[in-house]
Amino acid sequence: MSTPFDRAAACPSCGAPITFRFAGAMAQVCKHCKFVVARTDRDLRAIGRVADLVEIPTPLQVGATGRWGNEPFVVDGRVQLDRAGAPGAPWQEIFIAFPSSGRWTWVAFAQGRWYATSEAPLPLNGLPPWTSLRPGGRVHLEGHGVFTVVEVGRRRVISAEGEMPYVAPPGVVTGFVDIAGPRGEFGTLDYGDGRTIPPKLYLGRQFDPAVMRLDTGAPVEVPSAQVTAVACPNCGGNLPLAAPGTAERIVCRYCGTASDLSNGALTALGQVPRPPVAPYVPLGAEGQLRGMRVLCIGFVIRGCTVEGERYRWREYLLYGGPSVGYLWLMEEDGAWQLVTPLSPGEVQPMGLVATYKGQTYTLKQGVQAEVEYVIGEFYWKVEIGESVQATEYQGPGGKISVEQAPTEVSVSFCAPLPGKELAAAFNLPPPPKAGIGGGEGTSSGTVVVIVVIVIVVILLVALSDCGGSGGGGVIFVPTGGSPSFGGGK
Ligand SMILES: [Zn+2]
Numbered sequence: 474m475s476t477p478f479d480r481a482a483a484c485p486s487c488g489a490p491i492t493f494r495f496a497g498a499m500a501q502v503c504k505h506c507k508f509v510v511a512r513t514d515r516d517l518r519a520i521g522r523v524a525d526l527v528e529i530p531t532p533l534q535v536g537a538t539g540r541w542g543n544e545p546f547v548v549d550g551r552v553q554l555d556r557a558g559a560p561g562a563p564w565q566e567i568f569i570a571f572p573s574s575g576r577w578t579w580v581a582f583a584q585g586r587w588y589a590t591s592e593a594p595l596p597l598n599g600l601p602p603w604t605s606l607r608p609g610g611r612v613h614l615e616g617h618g619v620f621t622v623v624e625v626g627r628r629r630v631i632s633a634e635g636e637m638p639y640v641a642p643p644g645v646v647t648g649f650v651d652i653a654g655p656r657g658e659f660g661t662l663d664y665g666d667g668r669t670i671p672p673k674l675y676l677g678r679q680f681d682p683a684v685m686r687l688d689t690g691a692p693v694e695v696p697s698a699q700v701t702a703v704a705c706p707n708c709g710g711n712l713p714l715a716a717p718g719t720a721e722r723i724v725c726r727y728c729g730t731a732s733d734l735s736n737g738a739l740t741a742l743g744q745v746p747r748p749p750v751a752p753y754v755p756l757g758a759e760g761q762l763r764g765m766r767v768l769c770i771g772f773v774i775r776g777c778t779v780e781g782e783r784y785r786w787r788e789y790l791l792y793g794g795p796s797v798g799y800l801w802l803m804e805e806d807g808a809w810q811l812v813t814p815l816s817p818g819e820v821q822p823m824g825l826v827a828t829y830k831g832q833t834y835t836l837k838q839g840v841q842a843e844v845e846y847v848i849g850e851f852y853w854k855v856e857i858g859e860s861v862q863a864t865e866y867q868g869p870g871g872k873i874s875v876e877q878a879p880t881e882v883s884v885s886f887c888a889p890l891p892g893k894e895l896a897a898a899f900n901l902p903p904p905p906k907a908g909i910g911g912g913e914g915t916s917s918g919t920v921v922v923i924v925v926i927v928i929v930v931i932l933l934v935a936l937s938d939c940g941g942s943g944g945g946g947v948i949f950v951p952t953g954g955s956p957s958f959g960g961g962k
């Protein structure tokens with residue numbers, strides 16, 4: 474058989490003609506039989522059939538052309554993946570080819586951020602064992618630098634279209650680790666399946682989609698998600714969807730029925746208790762906050778127990794459209810904070826301090842934060858009782874919050890937000906001074922003191938255990954549950 478499959482060949486599964494357009498593409502999905510057809514140096518092989526594509530909006534439709542800076546590109550394919558049975562919506566990666574240079578990149582959009590990654594040489598010493606990496610920890614990739622581990626998980630290809638470079642056979646579960654660097658670097662360690670699928674390393678960074686111009690003139694900033702609405706399966710209430718592409722769990726604001734959203738339809742899971750207080754910012758309220766147009770879409774009450782005493786605070790999930798993504802408002806004892814997600818790579822926790830943008834933040838407290846009440850629309854499968862290890866560092870301009878779940882770490886910046894400014898942003902009467910929860914526990918100052926003492930003791934024990942090596946991580950105690958703040962995709 475002759476080698477050049479950039480010309481027409483027959484699909485090994487159905488016989489339909491197959492043409493590879495881009496030299497760097499090693500696989501493509503047959504339009505007729507939906508099999509992924511991979512090219513080897515000798516022949517074409519059908520490596521598995523993909524399911525129908527899931528509806529995930531993107532401005533980068535397969536076949537679209539444009540310029541990235543000055544270089545022409547073509548959207549050559551896309552792959553949709555999920556977490557192989559673990560909670561979380563499917564996501565997609567778009568294969569962008571640059572025909573004039575032969576190079577290519579994967580592009581992904583998650584919670585308001587764009588990432589581009591390309592295959593990079595494996596470190597000389599290989600990838601560290603998958604089981605040795607923990608979210609929030611650090612990983613040194615020889616020749617590439619030191620990164621923060623953001624997520625450790627399993628994934629599988631569920632669907633795809635067009636052409637792509639190497640791709641795992643559909644349905645085969647592979648291990649992966651997402652990493653982030655201090656200046657927007659982003660990457661994925663792909664561990665393959667440990668047998669026939671080889672490990673790969675993809676490195677790249679967050680980027681501003683304004684560098685891309687489509688030949689149609691359509692903007693790349695905004696995936697074409699329409700604001701739609703769904704009906705509560707229990708009470709029939711009309712529930713507007715702010716982010717249909719990323720919403721996963723809806724708790725009905727009228728009757729408290731929790732439902733999962735998939736393919737535009739809700740499946741009821743059951744009733745959850747109503748929050749004991751009404752949210753100060755109503756669900757559905759639209760505001761203009763620090764130059765961003767935001768919609769209040771979720772309300773959560775979380776709590777922690779310190780020395781037998783329960784402390785509670787309230788959080789509001791805001792959605793600012795695809796380019797802003799998700800933000801949080803947090804209120805405790807009448808004090809408000811605006812919580813913005815950071816890339817975990819931007820913050821280096823080192824024992825009692827953390828550094829961010831060259832500034833030092835000092836450990837303030839670490840608690841086990843549990844969800845007590847929830848209502849609204851959420852981008853993860855939020856559950857009552859889910860718990861994360863939440864650690865706060867105080868420093869210039871506010872606090873750094875690190876939230877540790879078993880498979881994922883998320884980091885955010887909490888800046889004080891005057892009640893007056895919040896009220897003006899949402900056109901509301903001034904918020905109550907003592908907080909809307911009222912009369913719970915002592916002042917948070919006491920908690921801080923107790924918690925810091927406890928943490929210092931734990932740290933001293935930990936340091937004496939491991940001799941202070943490892944160079945990172947505070948006291949990450951994995952527990953059950955999903956991430957809360959921003960972060961993951
Ligand atoms: Zn075929």
Ligand SMILES: [Zn+2]
Pocket residue numbers: 705706707708709710725726727728729730
């Ligand atoms: Zn309902």
